[in-house]
Amino acid sequence: ENGSAAAIPIDPRFDIAYVTPVTIGTPPQTLYLDFDTGSSDLWVFSSHTPESQVRGQRIYSPEKSSTAKLLAGHTWSILYGDGSGSLGNVYTDNFTVGGVTVTSQAVQTAQQVSYSFTSQSEIHGLVGLGFSTLNTVFPNGQLTFFDNAKSTLDSPVFTADLKWKKEGTYDFGFIDETKYTGEITYLPVQTDPGYWTFTSSGYAVGDGAFHPASIVGIADTGTSLTYLPAEVVTSYWGQVDGAVDSDYYGGYVFPCSSKLPSFTFGVGPANITIPASYINYAQITEGSPVCFGGLQSSSWLGVNIWGDVALKAAFVVFNGANPPTIGWAKK
Numbered sequence: 001e002n003g004s005a006a007a008i009p010i011d012p013r014f015d016i017a018y019v020t021p022v023t024i025g026t027p028p029q030t031l032y033l034d035f036d037t038g039s040s041d042l043w044v045f046s047s048h049t050p051e052s053q054v055r056g057q058r059i060y061s062p063e064k065s066s067t068a069k070l071l072a073g074h075t076w077s078i079l080y081g082d083g084s085g086s087l088g089n090v091y092t093d094n095f096t097v098g099g100v101t102v103t104s105q106a107v108q109t110a111q112q113v114s115y116s117f118t119s120q121s122e123i124h125g126l127v128g129l130g131f132s133t134l135n136t137v138f139p140n141g142q143l144t145f146f147d148n149a150k151s152t153l154d155s156p157v158f159t160a161d162l163k164w165k166k167e168g169t170y171d172f173g174f175i176d177e178t179k180y181t182g183e184i185t186y187l188p189v190q191t192d193p194g195y196w197t198f199t200s201s202g203y204a205v206g207d208g209a210f211h212p213a214s215i216v217g218i219a220d221t222g223t224s225l226t227y228l229p230a231e232v233v234t235s236y237w238g239q240v241d242g243a244v245d246s247d248y249y250g251g252y253v254f255p256c257s258s259k260l261p262s263f264t265f266g267v268g269p270a271n272i273t274i275p276a277s278y279i280n281y282a283q284i285t286e287g288s289p290v291c292f293g294g295l296q297s298s299s300w301l302g303v304n305i306w307g308d309v310a311l312k313a314a315f316v317v318f319n320g321a322n323p324p325t326i327g328w329a330k331k
């Protein structure tokens, strides 16, 4: 059975993250979760989360679900690239997204969450869509929702159609031809250690020359911005009046009044262009004349991340066949 679910930006001002409605248990409990191709744990705020760490989030209460079963002796603990994290224990229960149901999905209930999760009331947990090898449940790693659902889908794929300051969609099991233009370019995926890792064929700043390069990075719906090698982002921000790489603000900032170029990245023989407006990410604080860039250096990260700023410029196919591939199309 295929499915389709909304990807809703959690903030009307800028696209920090996108959440998608899911139901868990019997009777169904609805939560809004952040679908994250950059990790592989499905965890939720729960009745096991200390109330001091819950600030407006909906919670999953396994004790209120007749189909919930404790996965005895199993725990989990995850740390994300941005320093946020959470930990807890594990149940299995019925899990439905956009009409696709997995019975006995591992649902990781949080017993601790870091402050950045506590402070974001619109995110009630995450659904990892990376490869299951990254799952942190101990002693037995669990399968992602997509790995569990794959065999019931018409095709072992899911697609991301994220949008700038608008609601997009995640589709499961099929490719909706109305959501993109031209052809989809498929690239090989390196599945070790478990991210959707692919190699971009280069970049261009605005209308400038295309620079062939091999940029190895991950397609990560769970990261807001895009982090690329220092020489790439330096050549981009060098074209922006007043842009500086600020230690104080923790990245490239620029005068909100400055004109930004677009950014184009290669996907095989094709390319995707990120409009300048997507890279004008946000004012430092409400009303500030200082703006924070959506394109930042990856040098401190150790990995290049094609986050939402890049993904929302494309229609992206996460093909879970053997071998997996990733498809990119303009839209």
Ligand SMILES: O=C(CCCl)NNC1=[NH+]CCN1
Pocket: 036, 038, 039, 079, 080, 081, 082, 084, 218, 220, 222, 223, 303, 305
């Ligand atoms: O952790 C990462 C980066 C992996 Cl290199 N992405 N996913 C995510 N989820 C919450 C914050 N970031």
